[in-house]
Amino acid sequence: MAEKISVYIDKELHRALKAEASLRGKSLSQFMVDAALNALHSPGRQESASKMNHIRESVKGYVSSEELRKMRNLGRQNE
Numbered sequence: 001m002a003e004k005i006s007v008y009i010d011k012e013l014h015r016a017l018k019a020e021a022s023l024r025g026k027s028l029s030q031f032m033v034d035a036a037l038n039a040l041h042s043p044g045r046q047e048s049a050s051k052m053n054h055i056r057e058s059v060k061g062y063v064s065s066e067e068l069r070k071m072r073n074l075g076r077q078n079e
Contacts, residue, residue: 021031
């Protein structure tokens, strides 16, 4: 059997959530259940930090902040 929970939120947030759920073709209840499940299954901060550390360790060499800015600007020009 399913459990029921109640959460009190202000009217503006309720209206925004309900509108977003409607745009996705879901009830507010289903939208909130999906959001809760996504939050439970998303990686935590420690897991994300661990993955980033692994990526950093696998990258060889040094890139200066100026080089990073140039790469970023080049990417923006290609959009």
